[in-house]
Amino acid sequence: MTTFMTILGIIVFVVGLLFSIAWHELGHLSTAKLFGIRVPQYMVGFGPTIFSRKKGETEYGIKAIPFGGYIRMIGMFPPGDDGALRKRSTSPFRGMIEDARAAAFEELQPGDEKRLFYTRKPWKRVIVMFAGPFMNLILAVVIFLGVLLTFGVNTTTTTVSSVSECVIQASARTDKCTEGAKDSPAKAAGMRPGDKIVAFNGEPVAEWDELQADIRDTIGPATLTVERDGQRKMLHADLVENQVAKFDGRGGYVEGEYVTTGFLGFTPASGIVEQSFPQAVDRMGDMMVSGVEALIDLPSKIPDLWDATFGNAEREQDSPMGVVGAARVGGEVFSLDIPPEQRVATMLFLVAGFNLSLFLFNMLPLLPLDGGHMAGALWESVRRNVARVFRRPDPGPFDVARLMPVAYVVAGVFVCFTLLVLIADVVNPVRLAG
Known part of the structure; x- marks a missing residue:
C-alpha cells in the first residue's frame, strides 16, 4: 500500500507540474495572440x-520530457543592421547571434511582416514575456490562499504541550535538569499541559508569535490567563x-544562535489552524x-550540495531541489500516516511552491x-524615449540577439546546476522525515 501511495503521489505531482508548465505557456500564448503575433x-x-x-495557425502538443515547455513566436529578434539575414560568420559569438536571428524567422509566411x-511596442513585448511567470504567480497565490483559508496550516499555538521541569540554557541541548537547577517559572506557577494561554498581563493573545514576544520581553512578575477544562484561571509567574534559541522572525529558529531574554518554560503545541484572510495574506x-532570499542564497548552497552529492555530507533540508527531488517528496507526502x-x-503547497x-x-x-527579454524591451523603450527627448534619430529596436553569447553561458550554467541537483536528488535526496 505504501508503494502504491508513493507512486500515486509522484503521478499527482507530475500532473501538477505539467499543468503549471501549460499554464505558464498559456500566458505567453494568449497575450501574443492578443497583440497579433503569429505563434506556430x-x-x-x-x-x-x-x-x-x-x-488554426498553431500546433498544440505534448513532448516526452516534462521538464519545461515553450511557444514559438515569429520574429523574436530583428534582422541585421542591413535589414537582411546574414550568412553565418566564422566567429563563434557572431555565429550564435546569427543562428538565433535566423531561427526567429523560421516559417516566415507572406503577411507575417x-x-x-x-515589431510590437516594447510595453506589449514586456506583457507577452511577463504573462508566463505571472500565470505561475497567480496559480501559486490561488493555491496558497485556498489551502490556508479552507484547510489551514500546521501552526504553533498558545496551548501548552509540555512544561519544563527546570531552567536550562538552550545551548545545553538537553532537557535533563542538573542538580540544584531552579524550577521553571511555568512549573512554579502551576501551568499544566493542555492549558490554553489567552492573555498575558491582562492583554489578550491569540497567536504564538505574539505570546512569544511578550514572554521574551518580560523579566519578573507576570500574570497569565489560561483556559483549563472549560474555565479560565489566573496564573502568576516570575x-x-x-x-534561548534566536528567533528568525518567520516562525522558526536560527540554528546554533542564542539570545538572552525572559523565560517562562513550556513547549507550545502545534496543530492545523484555519487562517483568516489577513493572516493568509501575511503568510503569503x-x-x-x-x-527571494532562497534565490539570492542559491549560489552559496552549491558547495554544500556538491559535498552532499559526491562526498559524505548530509543533505540539508533547505538544499536546492529539482523536479525529480520534488516528485520524490510528493511520493513521500502521499505515503505519510x-x-x-x-x-x-x-x-498543493508543494505545487504552489x-x-x-x-x-x-x-x-x-x-x-x-x-x-x-523583458529587460531588452525596457532598454529599447529607454533608448527611444531618450532619443525623442534630445531629438535624435530613432535608434530602432534593440537587438536582443547580440546578447545570445551571454544567454548560452547562462544556459550552460543552468544545465550544469540542473544536472548536479538531479544527481543529488537520486543519490542523496531531501526527505520529509529525517
Missing part, C-alpha cells in the same frame, strides 16, 4: 513529440532571564520574501529567461 507552436515538454494537433514579435508575504486531507493540502519558484526564477533579467 505551443508545446508542453521537450524532446520527441508524443501528441500534437494543429488548430506585420506579425513579428520584435519570569527569569535565560539563554513571508513566503515571497523567503523565496496523516489524514488524507492533510496529504492533499501538503501536495514550485509555481512561486518558477515566477521568481523567470523574472531574473537574464537571457534566455523571460526576464531577459
